[in-house]
Amino acid sequence: MSKFGILSPKYWGIVALLLFGISPVLAQKNLSFSATASSSSSQENHAEKLSIDGDLQTHWSSLSEDKNAWLVLRFPGATEVIKVEINFAPTAVPNETIYLQYLLNGDWKTFHKVENNRAKKIEIQLKKPQLIDRVRLTAQDQKAMEISEVLLLGQQYSDESGLENKPILVNQSGYNLYRSKRFTAPGISDETPFSIVNVKTGKAQFSGKVKGEKGDFSAFNPLTEDEFLVRVKELGSFPFRIGPNWMERVTYRNMIDFMLGARHYTGTVKDIRRISFAWRDGDFFNWSMQSLVAMYLSNPEAYERMERKGQYVSNESFADNYKGLWGKLEPFAPETPDIIQLIHWDADVKISQKLDHEMQKAELAHFLYAWPYLKQWLPQQNFDIVYQYLKDNWEKETVSEHSLSQYNLSKEHNLLSLKTQLGTTKGEMPPGFSVIPNLMLYEVALREGDVAAEKFFAAAYRQLDWMINNLDWSDPMTTKGQRMSEHMTMRAFAYFYQQFPERAPEGIPEKVKEWAQLMLDRSDNLWDFRKYSVEEWTPPGWNETGNILGFPAAVFAANGILEDKTLINDLEMLAWSHFENSFGRNPTGRQFSYKGPEEVEGVDLGWYSRHRGGIGLLDEVQFVFDGSPKSFHYPNFPEAGDLGWTEGWVQFNTAFNLSMAYMANYYTDIALEKKGKGKYIVALTAPLNFDYKTIESVSLKISNQSGDSMMVQLKEDQPLGVKLIGAIEFTGDAIFFENQKLPFGKDDTLTLSYGYGFFQRSLVLSVADFN
CATH class of the missing domain: 2.60.40 (Immunoglobulin-like)
Known part of the structure; x- marks a missing residue:
């Protein structure tokens, strides 16, 4: 057993040898035995598993009509492959062209090409070891594939830095009083006693028993500033605190500082960056405006009392190529809270640059909706110019070239139109993104006496009704597959149901209950972690950091609709388990920020690394969420270490912003x-x-x-x-x-x-x- 109570990956090959009766000398390096196989198609009696069963007399065959045949081998953890051997079936005609690929950020990347092949056996010695958790073999000659055996030779990867964490995984910073508090104890048997120990006194102040490799100490609510740790036998956790509003205490100022630093042109970096508008690497689907508005509306006193760090920056002192990038809106008043400055900044850039992508227009509806609460600091001109802009452009179907990026999938940009297209795991087109903006603009139009107000309500109604009748929650592309934008969908349900209860489409509670039950079903594991699907823990190949951070927003929104108390309580626990995950209760044992230990009170172990440079140049900004566990870290393989893509993104932080706003309102x-x-x-x-x-x-x-x-x-x-x-x-x-x-x-x-x-x-x- 490993120190975490689970068979270490380095022994998988040996186990496979014993099971198959194969000589350890040769087969210890064949990593295929630890894999599972899937394919584009298979013939009867020639299933995928036969390509890795160690028997050259059996084989996998794709269907003859399959012109894009592929075979995927997936490993339990990260694997370092140094050699690949492909054996075709004895009676097969070998494929002439085969690509070997790995998964990165949702796309299959080719790392080796086999071309002009005639041989029944292909041996590929890689020039550079390939570190992967799955390999795809694809036929590029439009012919069927018949493979008797694939051998992937190499060593199981082990990163010792991945073992710096503790054997008991907790929220390293701390827990909120009177809220859910849980930990994970991998490999610990059910009914094993645990205790919560006061670090200062060394005395146990709470006890319980492990169940399902996790423990619950939600009932422990000490009124002290002392530190605690979880003790299970001789094993312990990092120390943590328990206090009122602890999560808010350690994040609120950090959230604002990140948004100040990540501004385009005027933040920590003055450069003009590509795929960036108001925020560096923000793109058109960063949801910054709505996250800032939600934060302020949910807890105005907390943001108004903060120290003012921002200030108005005119572009008159900048070079000519900065002219017109902002400044169309008149400046805010002196002593304006930072959060209002940031809201003003986002609107100013959108208006000054005449950004007319449908999602950029939709963001401005949040500014208009919040105007009664913003106007004490902002000139009336701000409202007037934004309102006129939206009236002129809301139904505009075309989009200006400068408002786009390579990620645009919108077919047209009329926000009154029904949106039936689902985005990809990039997170650029979540279901229902137009619902709240249309309802907000409806309220603004009513406030302004606009006789055309009803058209906005009708568009929102039609959109949500379509979602109720057409979204299939079992399809990950309607939930976790939307990555850091998933919260948009459930928030749309909640906004309509709560703000317009007498006029909302039928079926909202039933649809939300279906979603809630599926979320719980996919979270029945040692981390209380909502999985991508039954088979996959995370969106394959992606850095899903923002999805974990934004999931609580969806949960708190759903709980405002549900009536089943048990369901509500179980979902509430999930919201907290995902906060815990982002602060160390995960297979890597690390908080998601590389600079977490220096920036977040109580954090002991931050993320392995940070991405230097990049489009956003965010590495030096305060409170960047850099990375999160990947598919090969789950269910518990800390040995994988610092693998997969790592890079902060504004979209990750705005997802967290929204979760914090919805949590504030919920409680x-x-x-x-x-x-x-x-x-x-x-x-x-x-x-x-x-x-x-x-x-x-x-x-x-x-x-x-x-x-x-x-x-x-x-x-x-x-x-x-x-x-x-x-x-x-x-x-x-x-x-x-x-x-x-x-x-x-x-x-x-x-x-x-x-x-x-x-x-x-x-x-x-x-x-x-x-x-």
């Missing part, structure tokens, strides 16, 4: 508690307590039906609390807070609210609630 709550005659406590639960040594405060708005309002100041109830409270008085016809008075008639209602727009949380009270 925000307002309550009223009676403390005596006419005396009441207002309590707000929201992620605002980040500094445990400072008593935080927040202003909560209370308004009556007439539109009169007052602000009630709430403060933390304790240093490690998750609630902020304030005392009010009710006299029968008015509410009092300090020297403020708000009239409250017997037939009146009061609304207490936090957050804005579709993320506003409200408590509506009548006189009866005070009696």
Whole structure:
């Protein structure tokens, strides 16, 4: 057994030898025995597995009509191949041309070509060892393939740096109080006791038992700033903290700093980069605007109180080739919060460059929707020019060449049109991306008195109705196959259902429940990790970092629709397990950021490496998510080490932004508690307590039906609390807070609210609630 309790990959060949009775001297290097085979087609009694069964008298045959025959051998982990041997069936006519390929970022890359072949046996000595987890043999002569045996010779790859992690895998930074908390203990038997140990005292403060190679300590909620670790027998984890809003505490400022640094032209790099608009390497499908708007609407106080690091940058001091790239929108006011500056920046670049790809236009709808909450810092000109631009271009079917990139798949750019095309695993065209923008523009048009408002609602309705009736959740291309954009689909369901409950298409709850059950089915494993499909852990060949980071947004959106409490609780655990995955609870034992240990409080082991250069030049930006475990790391092969593509991407961070926004809204709550005659406590639960040594405060708005309002100041109830409270008085016809008075008639209602727009949380009270 390996140190992680699973048979080490270096022994797979030996096991295969014993099973097949083959001499260890020769066959120990034949890695094919550890593989599984699949193909483009196969004849009866000539299945793919016969190409790797060690018997030259049996063979795999593709169908005679298969003109693009291929055979794929997939290994349990990363494999270093140094030689390939292909044996054709005794009666076969050998293929003249065969390509050997490996999978990288979703595409098959050719690493060797066999041409003008006549031999029944092909031996290929590779000039350079090929490190792969699957190999594809493809016939390029449009003839059937008949192969009796494929031998892949080499050594199982072992990267010792992959063993720097701990045998017990946790969220290295820490866990939120009163939320799901789990760990993974590979190879540990069921019913093995575990304990949560206080690092400072050395004493166990919680205990439980391992089940399914994982443990749950959600019930452990200590009110202390001490560190803890998981102990299973003699094995331990990295230390971690447990605190109120811990995930928010260690990420909120980092999220903003990343967006500031990743700006095109004015961030940490001034260069003009290709495939970049407002953000370096952002492309047209980066979802930055909607992520920033969602962040602000979900928790405005947290972002308004942040230190201002950004400032307006005019392009007048730049070279001539920068003129017109931004600056069409008038500048924001002094002391504007960084998050509003970033929202302004995104809109300014899109308007200044007249970007008219359908997804760029759709992003601007979020800016217009949020205008009532932005206008205290932004000139009215900003709204007017963006609104006119969208009215002129929303239904425009064509797109300007400068708005495109090599990843464009849109057939036309009229956002009122029905969108039935699914994108690829690049993440560029998720189902339902036009639903929320159309509904937002509908609300904006109503606000502006536009008689044509209904056409936007009709387009959104038609789109979601199509999704309900046509999306097949079992097809990964409707879920995890959309990579970092998957959250768009479930968020569209939630927005329509919650904002327009009386007008939403039928079947939303049922469709979402189907999705939820499938997500749970695909997550029944030692990592609580939602797999790509039954067979595949991750999208084959891709750096899927943003998918893991964005999945919680989809979960929290779905939970706002579901009614089954058990289903909701199980899904909520999945949201947290994916946060845990990105912070070290994964087969590599590493947090996804190369600079994690220096940038994120509590992180011990960051990602193996970072990509220097690249289109985005993001390697020096704060809080880059560089990489995540690949298919050959799962279910538990840390020996694979630093393999597969590694590179930060704005799209990964914006997926995380959206998850954090949806999480903030999901847990925000307002309550009223009676403390005596006419005396009441207002309590707000929201992620605002980040500094445990400072008593935080927040202003909560209370308004009556007439539109009169007052602000009630709430403060933390304790240093490690998750609630902020304030005392009010009710006299029968008015509410009092300090020297403020708000009239409250017997037939009146009061609304207490936090957050804005579709993320506003409200408590509506009548006189009866005070009696």
